Amino acid sequence: MRNPSEYPATIARFYDVIYAHLRTVDRDFFLKKILGTKGPVLEIGVGTGRFFLDAVNDGADIYGIDVSATMLEQLRAKLDKSLHHRVFRQDARSLNLEKKFDLVVAPFRVFSHLIDVEDQLQVLNNIHDHLSPGGKFIFDLYVPDLGILQHGIDEQIDFDGEYAPGKKLRRVVSARPDFINQISDITMTLTWDEDDGLRTEQWHTSMRFFFRYELEHLISRSKLTLEHIYGDYEEHELSGESKDFIIVCRRG
Numbered sequence: 343m344r345n346p347s348e349y350p351a352t353i354a355r356f357y358d359v360i361y362a363h364l365r366t367v368d369r370d371f372f373l374k375k376i377l378g379t380k381g382p383v384l385e386i387g388v389g390t391g392r393f394f395l396d397a398v399n400d401g402a403d404i405y406g407i408d409v410s411a412t413m414l415e416q417l418r419a420k421l422d423k424s425l426h427h428r429v430f431r432q433d434a435r436s437l438n439l440e441k442k443f444d445l446v447v448a449p450f451r452v453f454s455h456l457i458d459v460e461d462q463l464q465v466l467n468n469i470h471d472h473l474s475p476g477g478k479f480i481f482d483l484y485v486p487d488l489g490i491l492q493h494g495i496d497e498q499i500d501f502d503g504e505y506a507p508g509k510k511l512r513r514v515v516s517a518r519p520d521f522i523n524q525i526s527d528i529t530m531t532l533t534w535d536e537d538d539g540l541r542t543e544q545w546h547t548s549m550r551f552f553f554r555y556e557l558e559h560l561i562s563r564s565k566l567t568l569e570h571i572y573g574d575y576e577e578h579e580l581s582g583e584s585k586d587f588i589i590v591c592r593r594g
């Protein structure tokens with residue numbers, strides 16, 4: 343069991359600014375699933391609350407867990423105090439909540455942070471044990487990009503803007519491939535303006551890539567039942583054009 347991928351404070355601080363631009367494709371899908379569920383919902387890897395905040399403010403009975411204190415700090419700063427009891431610092435690998443949930447979601451490839459197969463199975467089984475009978479687990483993963491897996495990414499600027507008026511922020515991403523282990527070793531370099539000058543910080547993390555039939559086999563080894571793997575957030579079937587796996591499992 344490897345250490346969980348803790349997001350450093352700087353990554354957490356700029357997460358919302360960066361992903362407000364880079365990640366909108368999944369938004370309607372997950373919010374619709376969460377708000378369409380009558381009973382309690384759990385978001386695993388709730389992060390800074392990209393879904394959680396709108397969901398809870400729109401009346402969802404939603405709870406969230408995340409392993410990163412830095413991400414939860416950002417979320418709590420935006421969340422009314424009366425709702426703080428809905429958010430817990432927990433590792434999905436040792437998930438332990440008293441409630442059962444009608445829906446568990448893990449949006450934006452949270453599952454890619456689980457490098458080892460025993461951790462992946464443990465998380466699937468923990469989620470199973472926290473679902474009500476017939477409850478669903480919905481998560482997403484990137485369809486592996488073979489070019490990136492074989493050749494990596496060389497210093498690609500994926501955000502170049504401002505995090506506040508007049509304050510510049512740039513993110514550069516590199517990835518070193520480890521094809522046989524299906525891992526991308528990623529380096530993110532953030533450079534930003536502070537009042538006293540320019541700062542730079544780097545973060546190294548690993549992301550696991552999953553193939554379609556590997557996912558099917560993995561889930562069939564767990565206590566969950568696979569219902570469907572869609573190829574996008576509009577629930578189209580998988581095809582050669584698919585960029586995302588949207589995986590729907592259920593208890594029972």
Ligand SMILES: C[S@@+](CC[C@H](N)C(=O)[O-])C[C@H]1O[C@@H](n2cnc3c(N)ncnc32)[C@H](O)[C@@H]1O
Pocket residue numbers: 346347348349386387388389390391392393407408409410413432433434435448449450451452455456
């Ligand atoms: C890419 S972020 C996604 C955050 C949020 N779901 C969103 O869509 O913006 C992945 C999140 O998963 C969390 N995470 C990674 N490994 C985890 C684990 N083992 N248990 C709980 N959370 C984990 C990270 O701390 C991070 O906040």
